[in-house]
Amino acid sequence: MNDNRNLIIAVILSALVLFGWDAVMNRFYPQPDTAVEVAEAVDAPVEGAASAPPAATSGPAPGTATQDAPIHATQPKRDLDTELASAGRVEIEAPSLAGSINLKGALIDDLVLRRHTTTIEDGGEDPVRLLAPAGTEAQYFAQFGWVGSGASFPDSKTVWEVADDARLTPETPVTLQWTAPDGTGYAIRFEIDDDYMIQATQTVANRGSNAMVAQPFAVINRTDRFADNSTWIMHTGPIGAFDDAVEFGIGYDDVEEAGTARGEGDTDWIGFTDHYWLSALIPQQGASTDSDFRTLGNTLFRADLVYDPSNVAAGATLTRTTDLFAGAKEDGVLDAYEDAGIANFGHAIDWGWFEWFERPFLWILKQLYALSGNFGVAIILLTVLIRAALFPIAQKQFASMAAMRAIQPKMKALQERYKDDKPKMQQEVMALYKKEKVNPLGGCLPIFIQMPIFFALYKVLMLSVELRHKPFVLWIKDLSAPDPAHVLNLFGLLPFDPPGLLAIGPLAILLGITMYFQFSMNPISDPVQEKIFKFMPWVLMFVMAPFAAGLLLYWVTNNILTLAQQKYLYSKNPQLREMALKEREEKRKALEAKG
Structure with missing residues (x-):
């Protein structure tokens, strides 16, 4: 066997690995025909990702919520700069992230990645924009809220209050507050680290005379119009870790066809991934949650994370803490978060079968x-x-x-x-x-x-x-x-x-x-x-x-x-x-x- 023959065999086999590995793996390790289970789930809100308040006498049953209408194709797209300037906002300033929180609806809808630029031309001065307000061309945002019964709840039109000099930095957390007409108090405390993690602590205080049912939730809402395409070597789209295993088998097409899709098992984290970028919601450890992906129509998709209903007695409070990762898939950063307790977060990068070598x-x-x-x-x-x-x-x-x-x-x-x-x-x-x-x-x-x-x-x-x-x-x-x-x-x-x-x-x-x-x-x-x-x-x-x-x-x-x-x-x-x-x-x- 001469060296030329070896070399040509190497070339052919390398090509087979490059272009046929995925097909071979699907042949011998096929995925189920239905990769996700379609089920009735908490129908958290759409455009603003906040629920409409339940009626005082006949609110929705625990575990359900009403919907705001999604943005339709007939509605004009909003200009990004105009949208960012039109609403009251809290500035976000951190080593890796910059942007703002929209006080209307408590939306994190303005976020750029300071360590990464959009192009290498003109000195690469423009940072990559990850999150953008609802209704803009590249809509992509996160929000934290509540649904339930027995009380008034904030919705997409709620304007939250914050101290005049509030600014979210690693040294200065920010707390948004709102008091409902019935006296129920709501607060969201945001904290941010030096990398890409924002922590939201949601607290509801029942100041009424009767018990209430509350379900904190968090959602990520985005369009797939500018999403990277999945390839045989790289998954993009809906992603999550369930029962200590990362789910790469759900795509935008799957969600659009099924309406609602979910991973199998308890949720470790859930969100969306692109080639280099990731957004993910990480629930509080030990708390029971339900999660799914769903299509909202008109190229809009949402990842939902909803905590189980909790009875909040009169005079009592309920607190849930959820982390939002919004940033670049830097393997060292992801591994550090995994070491800190987020299951399989380092595997958000689709390394595949040769991870041990790569x-x-x-x-x-x-x-x-x-x-x-x-x-x-x-x-x-x-x-x-x-x-x-x-x-x-x-x-x-x-x-x-x-x-x-x-x-x-x-x-x-x-x-x-x-x-x-x-x-x-x-x-x-x-x-x-x-x-x-x-x-x-x-x-x-x-x-x-x-x-x-x-x-x-x-x-x-x-x-x-x-x-x-x-x-x-x-x-x-x-x-x-x-x-x-x-x-x-x-x-x-x-x-x-x-x-x-x-x-x-x-x-x-x-x-x-x-x-x-x-x-x-x-x-x-x-x-x-x-x-x-x-x-x-x-x-x-x-x-x-x-x-x-x-x-x-x-x-x-x-x-x-x-x-x-x-x-x-x-x-x-x-x-x-x-x-x-x-x-x-x-x-x-x-x-x-x-x-």
């Missing part, structure tokens, strides 16, 4: 980045480390190839002697392997080792927000995006962007060239295979061009190191190349004789 890669990359200050350099250094680790295996592979070539005359003799008795021939060949201490599969080992390495790095580059907008050198400003320079538009001189596979950049060209030389260094005994292998690098150049620049950088570096390694090993085993050239010449003559 997360160490990301850790090593971040350490190398800390040393070099450049993620591109870190990828190159990681490639060098991988090749160094695999070098002893490569030496064994070459030794195996040398041994296989050395016994080729004996193999041919056996094949000729037992050409009419296949079982006997196989038996004798195996006996020859054993006698000569040759492992026919020894040359394949590097292939199966490099497959998970390639796939793991691919997922790391695709999923990790830490690599987003990280530059390398010159024109490569974002290693998580495709190479922006294209040959067909003369590297940006012509005013158009080539489509798909035609978007060939310098990195893809380097990939083709280095792979061509890699194939050429290893003579192929079969002339037909030789023609295929000479054509294959240019096919892969087109196939890999749309992939992340960081991935191409890894592969180009790996090819260059492989060329150096092959040159070194051939210098130590010159007979290997000579035998390969001799075999190729013999096969060429045999084919000419037949022709």
